[in-house]
Amino acid sequence: MAVFLSAFLPDSDASSKLQVVDEGLEKAGTENESSPYKLIESADIKAIIEPRKPFSHKGTYGHALIVAGALKTMGAALLTASGCLYGGAGLTTVSIPESGLMALNTALPEVMYLERSHLIKIKSLKKYNAIVIGPGLGKLFEAVCMMEELVVLNVPVVVDADALNILSKRDDLLLHLAKNSIFTPHLKEFDCLFGEHKSWWDRLQTGRRMAKKLGSVIVLKNQYTFIIDQQGDVMINPTGNPAMSQGGMGDVLTGLITAYVAQGYSAKAAAILGCYFHGRAGDELALSHHNITASQLAAQIPVTVKSFLK
Ligand SMILES: NC(=O)C1=CN([C@@H]2O[C@H](COP(=O)(O)OP(=O)(O)OC[C@H]3O[C@@H](n4cnc5c(N)ncnc54)[C@H](OP(=O)(O)O)[C@@H]3O)[C@@H](O)[C@H]2O)[C@@H](O)CC1
Numbered sequence: 304m305a306v307f308l309s310a311f312l313p314d315s316d317a318s319s320k321l322q323v324v325d326e327g328l329e330k331a332g333t334e335n336e337s338s339p340y341k342l343i344e345s346a347d348i349k350a351i352i353e354p355r356k357p358f359s360h361k362g363t364y365g366h367a368l369i370v371a372g373a374l375k376t377m378g379a380a381l382l383t384a385s386g387c388l389y390g391g392a393g394l395t396t397v398s399i400p401e402s403g404l405m406a407l408n409t410a411l412p413e414v415m416y417l418e419r420s421h422l423i424k425i426k427s428l429k430k431y432n433a434i435v436i437g438p439g440l441g442k443l444f445e446a447v448c449m450m451e452e453l454v455v456l457n458v459p460v461v462v463d464a465d466a467l468n469i470l471s472k473r474d475d476l477l478l479h480l481a482k483n484s485i486f487t488p489h490l491k492e493f494d495c496l497f498g499e500h501k502s503w504w505d506r507l508q509t510g511r512r513m514a515k516k517l518g519s520v521i522v523l524k525n526q527y528t529f530i531i532d533q534q535g536d537v538m539i540n541p542t543g544n545p546a547m548s549q550g551g552m553g554d555v556l557t558g559l560i561t562a563y564v565a566q567g568y569s570a571k572a573a574a575i576l577g578c579y580f581h582g583r584a585g586d587e588l589a590l591s592h593h594n595i596t597a598s599q600l601a602a603q604i605p606v607t608v609k610s611f612l613k
Pocket residue numbers: 375376377378379380437438439440441464465489490491492524525550551552553554
């Protein structure tokens with residue numbers, strides 16, 4: 304049965320109505336004329352996800368650093384940290400303003416703290432297996448400097464929210480960010496970064512071109528989230544629902560994707576796993592909840608992954 308791309312877009316366009324979406328990620332190898340648009344299926348996730356190993360310890364699952372939060376948006380940093388924690392990273396450290404320290408220790412005692420001033424000690428950042436910057440960070444001069452430091456560090460990063468808005472004004476940073484980074488914009492952030500678009504079809508084509516140019520993965524968030532890989536192929540995430548439309552939900556997704564990067568998955572695999580389980584956790588909760596808070600969703604993630612693996 305053919306699935307058409309227009310079914311996954313909030314608007315339709317003559318071009319999108321003609322595009323067929325392959326079901327499953329592995330179609331490329333089995334059909335002569337494969338489509339660049341692929342629908343993620345549970346079999347694809349089973350092929351990617353690895354069970355936790357019997358002889359393992361916290362070091363096995365990586366150390367994630369989250370650079371996020373400002374005085375009035377500290378919650379975004381905490382939600383990102385909870386996504387990372389519940390996503391199974393071995394160790395999670397957040398770099399937030401000192402004013403958030405008490406909230407961090409109260410809400411998430413498993414998470415460690417790194418002073419903002421230590422972010423300029425580039426060598427000390429090399430020990431992290433995954434770094435994310437942006438949620439609730441603000442656009443102040445300090446945030447721009449942190450973005451500059453991460454470009455100098457030249458390691459792949461997960462870039463979200465305010466860090467995306469900073470990059471939208473700094474092509475020099477955007478183009479020099481390490482390849483295999485992951486960008487996680489919603490519609491407004493995407494258009495801020497790459498220019499206004501009249502249709503979702505146009506937005507997707509820009510996403511494909513930019514993912515190739517940057518050599519990175521773009522996670523274009525929407526009701527159906529599009530994961531665009533370094534070759535410009537588009538993976539469509541089928542999970543998620545309107546009960547999830549509450550603030551902070553994207554911060555949890557960002558933390559979850561970062562957890563998978565810390566655990567050693569490739570940028571593409573981490574983005575696919577993160578989006579799929581984020582939406583699936585929401586779908587499970589929506590069976591008994593009219594709406595879902597971001598914190599609730601984070602706590603559901605290990606339950607969802609466990610039941611999926613059974
Ligand atoms: N607890 C905390 O600390 C939280 C902190 N947060 C942090 O705050 C920072 C700024 O966040 P922000 O909400 O002010 O700006 P932003 O998300 O850019 O939205 C601006 C406008 O864009 C639109 N829009 C948004 N999403 C859309 C979508 N999916 N699809 C389509 N349109 C969408 C929408 O416009 P409208 O559609 O209403 O015209 C909206 O009004 C950022 O760092 C973030 O991490 C939040 O995560 C919340 C919890």
